[in-house]
Amino acid sequence: MDLRKTLISVLWILLLNEVKDYNAEEVVLLNSKETQAELGWTSYPPNGWEEISGVDEKYKPIRTYQVCNVMEPTQQNNWLQTGWVARRGGQRIFVELQFTLRDCNSIPGVAGTCKETFNLLYVESDRDLGGVTREDRYTKIDTIAADESFTQGDLGERKMKLNTEVREIGHLNRKGFHLAFQDVGACVALVAVRVYYKRCLATVQNLAVFPDTVAEAAFATLVEVRGTCVNNSEVDTDSPPRMHCSAEGEWLVPIGKCSCSAGYEEGHSSCEGVLSVRLKQSFPTKRQAPCCDCLYQPFNCMIFPFLYFLHTYAPVCAETELEINSLFSISYEKTDR
Template identity: 35%
Template sequence: MNTKLETSDLRWTNHPADDPEWEEVSGLDDESNSVRTYQICTPNSPSSYWLRTRWIPRRAATILYVEIRFTMMECSGLNQRHCKETFNLYYYQSDSDEATPTHPVWMENPYTKVATVAADHLLRRGGERRSNIKLLRLEPLRGAGLYLAFQSQGACMALLSVRVFYRKCPPLSRAFASFPETIPHSLVEQVTVGVCVENAVTPPGEQSQPPSMLCGEDGQWVGQPTSSCACRPGYEAGETDVRCRGETVSFMYKIKVFI
């Protein structure tokens, strides 16, 4: 999910429904593109105001990242006793898009709390407008999808964009071995489904050990394959270690002239 790519209303859910304080408005991003944002300002109230996204399919990922860009007003300039400079992020897992205005119940349980998010840069009246970016990690995830929920209790803030994504190691050929696109499910994922590239084989005695490699949670391959592949007899390495080509054979032709 990436709200910066949305061209129409986000249609997220407000709670309480009879007193919706989160307001969806159009704004401009850093490149002056029109985006949909949510804002709230209740520095005089300690009540909880919730905002829930639509259902987000998880796909094959078990680790998701949430990138939040937001602004937050400094409380000292608002002169309100209940003002806060933080908000809470929660998520709720489900196997289908089942949420309603009253389900799940609007509280920490059944939601799972991710973090209390604080601003590194606060807005001051007449001061520079600076936004904050926070990257948060969700794991372990098991349901087919999830909802994100934002809870404000006295903050004066705006959600400028929300992006939900996962990382994956791209297809790779290295040391005459080929590995498929891989989604890591832990700090380091061992990939044991590698194969030798065309016209390459594992050396004798290693046939039962296909090439393996490590995929890091940051989407980067780590190190070198643990099982070796080499070009077949009659083939040689190309300009790189990802292709085996036929050997170049030079012939010397002798011409005999008979008189």
Template identity: 35%
Template sequence: MFHKETACLTVFICLSLPVCVSEVLMNTKLETSELRWTNYPADDPQWDEVSGFDDEKNSVRINEICTPNSPTSYWLRTRWIPRRAATTIYVEIRFTMVECSGLNQRHCKETFILYSYQSDSDEATPTHPAWMENPYVKVATVAADHLRQKGSREGRSNTKVLRLEGLRGAGLYLAFSSQGACMALLAVRVFYRKCSPLRRAFASFTETVPHSLVEQAQGVCVENAVTPPGEHSRPPSMLCGEDGQWVGQPASSCACRPGYEAADGDQRCRGETGTLWIS
């Protein structure tokens, strides 16, 4: 199941919190050689990969196309992207789009379509899967918020973050379909969120990948801490949010054993100062 992420991009920014982690699956900004993505139709490739600069003047590999006088859909497919532990991923796309009014072509559009195709291995060929919606799955039609004038390199780029959830295959391909657009893909970053290891309220939690709105993680009491005695005593648990941040406080509680006291806030228990131990 696929949903366009309608919230502001800042929803997915960690805000400098140490408990928010992104695991990057693909980032074209870090590529120093050709991306070697696949064009379709193969006998009339219109997507062109070139070296260029992004808004921060960093050297990047750019894929660009300009076919405002053609009704044909031209596709560009990434290499296979292993999804690792994620069942929900995010695709961040930075791109520029030329304004149609300056091109004066009846087939011109200011949008493109993002598709995905899941597979358990790197099985794609120039003819497989078939270049159409089904077997590909449409993720979203992407529109530009900022347009550039024909022949101008000035103007803001666009950044869109799309969410893909319910992933089951070992990996996937992404495909960009342009029909009449004059545009450039500046960067594509594919990532997922995870909550980093955490100690809180004398409980320890390992790295957790959320597979839904919230993921319940089971923890353990830190060394020299225990859960209170009683028949309802249970191990600590905590919620990891889909944005990669821990939510609230642990359910159930851990406390320092007799003879130990809290240290480093509520992260560990140490022997009480001044305690005389006789063997």
């Protein structure tokens, strides 16, 4: 490969490594949209929640649940329970719901029991509970209402008024849980359910490596994490490296640092030896190349003079049938400076 192309590729890699992402990572535990096969959740009674096939806003096939027994004169109590969701270390669990809900006033002859809300609940367990468990074992998270409900006119125009609501579950102690949805007389379609928790992504700060860290359940709690010094560096005994993972999965309050060992210098979140660039031989032509026997710090003064040198003298190399790779010795080496 042409040495100039190789060097330019290395430049891009080094520059991209300077871009750091401190955003929180969402660890997804359940996403109903990713399942095109039957979800197979448990519903009770049999004439309540019904699983159907549909498409999302991007016309991707999805599986949804709906219930619409609003014409029944009796009070409704229809339950839908998800499969068992493993917590996988998550402390603060987020539940994101996408749903549509019918405006009761837009339904002719509707019974007085029609509702425009449904309930979201959960039950903790160390294993799959199977069918719907006793109602008194569930803990209510919230009553869910729609910001926008649809009417008969919206149906005629095929308008999809999709609502998105996010709720939280905290302080879980068991290995997992089931979610449950209780319908008490609404006309609702549960389009998507996504369950996740947040964690702080592994990162390097002040020459210290900080691992993936799960955010705590309490909103105001910061998790203190000690960093590990990168290779060829040493901890500052007076101020060891620490950072704090917030409940939102973001790194905050960096304290302390590591320092490069003797003979190494900081560069690009690591401690590096000095980059040595030497010309192995001179050109046996009338147009002699200048002597090149020097030490440069990475990116300080080496890169652009080197590119200029290649641009100026590469044609001479081609004329003399010398391979560019044979002209230079490029290596990192520990130096005492």
